[in-house]
Amino acid sequence: MSEPKSAADLPGEAEKLDAADELAALRERFVLDDVVYLDGNSLGALPAGVPARVEDVVRRQWGELRIRSWEESGWWTAPERIGDRIAPLVGAAPGQVVVGDSTSVNVFKAVVAAVRMAGQGRDEILVDATTFPTDGYIAESAARMTGCALRPVAPDEVPTALGERTAAVLLNHVDYRTGRLHDLPALTAAVHAAGAYVVWDLCHSAGALPVGLDEHGVDLAVGCTYKYLNGGPGSPAYLYVRRDLQGRFDSPLPGWNSHAEPFGMRPGYAPAPGAVRGRVGTPDILSMLALEAALEVWDEDAVSVAAVRAKSLALTDFFLRCVGEYVPDGRVESMTPAAHAERGSQVALRCDDAGDVMKRLIEGGVVGDFRAPDVLRFGFTPLYVGFADVERAARTLARTLGRRG
Amino acid sequence: MSEPKSAADLPGEAEKLDAADELAALRERFVLDDVVYLDGNSLGALPAGVPARVEDVVRRQWGELRIRSWEESGWWTAPERIGDRIAPLVGAAPGQVVVGDSTSVNVFKAVVAAVRMAGQGRDEILVDATTFPTDGYIAESAARMTGCALRPVAPDEVPTALGERTAAVLLNHVDYRTGRLHDLPALTAAVHAAGAYVVWDLCHSAGALPVGLDEHGVDLAVGCTYKYLNGGPGSPAYLYVRRDLQGRFDSPLPGWNSHAEPFGMRPGYAPAPGAVRGRVGTPDILSMLALEAALEVWDEDAVSVAAVRAKSLALTDFFLRCVGEYVPDGRVESMTPAAHAERGSQVALRCDDAGDVMKRLIEGGVVGDFRAPDVLRFGFTPLYVGFADVERAARTLARTLGRRG
Structure with missing residues (x-):
């Protein structure tokens, strides 16, 4: 030894x-044992309150109330409600975060929406070349489907790579491999100075350090909830759309949950106002309510x-x-x-x-x-x-x- | 009275x-009580085996094994494994169904992929005008992002609406409102005769009646699992890609889970072979394994x-x-x-x-x-x-x- x-x-x-x-x-x-668990940046440990909550969701809400739970157990509004619980952890006021889908799907929504906000004449997407690969793959698809070029750059090179053609920039707050924290305020300001929109991936920062989305004027952000937020394996991701941009958030995945009148079952699409516009299909209730229980760790004593x-x-x-x-x-x-x-x-x-x-x-x-x-x-x-x-x-x-x- | x-x-x-x-x-x-539950076409009742399974997933697989469960508890391969359990219920041989995401997200993958299979010169998508609205909204987005026109038609009118410009046709097997069952074999044959690709939405048929995807040569299909498959509220949907089309399945959501080497973390995207290509991000394990337990209802005594x-x-x-x-x-x-x-x-x-x-x-x-x-x-x-x-x-x-x- x-x-x-x-x-x-x-x-x-x-x-x-x-x-x-x-x-x-x-x-x-x-719930911990005598193992030293230093993999919470991949899958957070089980919060002690989760098992009983999940059992209640399964046995009572699903098993007994069944379809009534969409209203009586608050299933329908869970994506926004739980989004509002994540919001303070990433420095966002209520009404700007919605939970659902995977991080990859939310990257797609955010990057496409950012390109559409940028408008005509801007046809280039910058992506953090050192990023977790899925962001690059999805950004490439978003570029292909919006008629943009994709340009991978190191985060440090973003300020010099920005230009009149830049529509959107996708960056990781913390590099998944090295643990490097990027300068969100300065990079956000640089993107804005070039007239472009920034999408931050918070997977490796949210729950571990201050993000300050509202304070720094971030446009769009996504993140997973199974790392430092301890939501459980594959728990749903979230999407932040800054309040003043919500009216211009034009989703490439306009599912019925994002409709202004979801139960109107209308043939024509009309987007809901607010963060709800970022929803797509039926929310995954078991995983979502496990996440809600996991987030209560932060509420008691106001961590x-x-x-x-x-x-x-x-x-x-x-x-x-x-x-x-x-x-x-x-x-x-x-x-x-x-x-x-x-x-x-x-x-x-x-x-x-x-x-x-x-x-x-x-x-x-x-x-x-x-x-x-x-x-x-x-x-x-x-x-x-x-x-x-x-x-x-x-x-x-x-x-x-x-x-x- | x-x-x-x-x-x-x-x-x-x-x-x-x-x-x-x-x-x-x-x-x-x-798990039933003295209520007559005739809403299983919206949310299936709780299968008796689900609560204990979910408890094991939460307490032991997540709580004790934690990150090791991705391999030891079979989390990583769950989307394909559970897809293969659904496959016989929709008349598909193994290796063609993958579970994950919502129905809306899978409709997007399938319709975009169908348009890409059809190739240049075909720029029209037909969609069942009587369908559940989300299919129409998502098809509209798929049309917009692939440069196609969207044409809503009644299912009966599909044969006459088909033409040389038709790329893809999105149809519901059973109408969510009226309960009408459409003629999947005849409509599939008509779409093929016109040289186009068909996407069937099986939400209201899978688990209640024979579908025969392989037998009738269906190209692509999607469906939810919380109705007649009793997977639980918002349980993940599935995607079927016929085996001989899988090599040409070009996903608009190429997340890292669909990569040929997902843990290679390579900057360049290379799609996996087989049904795995339909995956996107990290699978939602709690909901997915609840669904797996629910599907065991069909296995015992081979229903x-x-x-x-x-x-x-x-x-x-x-x-x-x-x-x-x-x-x-x-x-x-x-x-x-x-x-x-x-x-x-x-x-x-x-x-x-x-x-x-x-x-x-x-x-x-x-x-x-x-x-x-x-x-x-x-x-x-x-x-x-x-x-x-x-x-x-x-x-x-x-x-x-x-x-x-």
Whole structure:
């Protein structure tokens, strides 16, 4: 087993940090075991209130009330209601977020709608070339179907790539691989200065750090709910459309749920006002109401996103420090920026035999994930990850790496 | 209370029909109470096996295994696996049906893909003008985004409306309002004779009557799973792409789940072979696995669709007869075709004060639904509706109508 390289008492420090952690009690609101779970950036842990809620939805709302639940159990209005619960977590006033469909489907809605808002004469879509691939695939389809050209650029190059032809720009707030946090306020301002519309993908930031959609004048945003929002596997995504743009939101997926009179069953389409316009088909109630229960974790005691962000940075700082102390030099290399302003809530370590290392780490009770070809990813959900977890993860990593040679 | 108009002993007949019903035991596989539930064409009743399955998915698969369940609990392959469970119910060989997204989203995929298959020179989409509205709205968007004209026609007029410009035709198998069953084999053949591609919407037929997708050479089909398939509120829809067309299925929603190497995270899109190509984003696991449990109702004892269809017709015949016997002449008028070949598994009755009548029917323990402006809809799910239910529903309807005057 590897020994610390210095005399630092990291287990002791972890204990003190945990004792001083204002969010420590939130851990009780999740179902956890003795595994150190650092994969909440892929699938959040189960909130303790979810099982009973889902059972009620299945047995009583569906099993007993059946069709009456569309009204009596609030099924019909769930997409907007739950959107309003997500809204404060991404810095949005009520009435601008709607839940439903997958992130990919929402990227399609948002990018097409952004191009249509930009109007004629603008026929280029910029997309973050370093992004999670689905955004690029979907943006390519949106470009093809709106007669635009697609131009992949690195986020840093967006300001110089913008021009008179730019219609829409699709960016990730946090890079899924490296954990790099992009400068949402500055990039949004640059896109606006060029007369274009921006779509932010918040999958890897919402629930872990402040987003400030309203404050920074973001046009459109999408995100998933199964990472830091802990909504459950494949839980529905969400779409944000800034209030003053809603009247111009022209959806490429105008399903009956987005109609001004959905039960009028009219042959002609007329879009509903507000965030409802972003709906498509019948909402997926089981998953949606599990998400609603999961979001209640944030309501009790009014957990603040600022406090979550402070703890997130403390966790990733401490992890990087423990890795520096425990892991033999040159064995791993951090891909995650050291600057707080550029760091999300994850740490990505480059490591030669990353696939095998992650397998052994998981066997050793530390769950992160592997991204080809050589990346170890560790996500830190401040709601349920503590400093002792972090120290143990780094120690186990060092032991795993030491065992190889 | 209304009295029968003839001497027919309808309660006695119902008892005999129930005693002879080979499917009667299936009722035990659902959670039912003393309500006569004739709204399974909107939301199917809860299958008895679903609650325990959902609890296992939430508590063990998500709560304990967490991220490992994508592989260990078969989450990743659920869309194809569950598609293969639906396949025999719609007359499809394995490998052609994939589950996910809403019906509206699947209509978009299918119609756009059909237009792309038809190729250049064909720029018109025909859509069933009598259809459930969302199909028309989505077809309009598909037309707009593929440079086609949209032409709404009545299904009967399709053969004469087809021409050299027709690219795709979107049709409903059973009309959601009247319960009319359209001639899928003949219409499919007519579309093919014109060199176009057909998309069938099976929402109101799958699970209630034979569809025969493979047998009749259907190109593409979509359907929901929360009606006669009892998958639960907003459970995911499915998409059928005929095997020999899969290589040409060019999705407008090419999300990462449809990639040939989804975990390669490659910047360039390369579609997967087979039905997987119809996937988009991360599948909605809770709802999807609830659906999988619901479909097990069909597996035990190998329930045949032919037997279900025979009982469905017997139920709707008996309902129409009971209504004829009990309800004062002229008070209601059936919109549902009398001919078996043109009848789905529902009966729609036109009635002046239908909204108020349905409200009182529900208070009286008979649940159907109301469709504006003047339609009472009654759906008959042969898996759990019996003949005594039917007789009671007609008797309650007669009493409700009698009470008014």
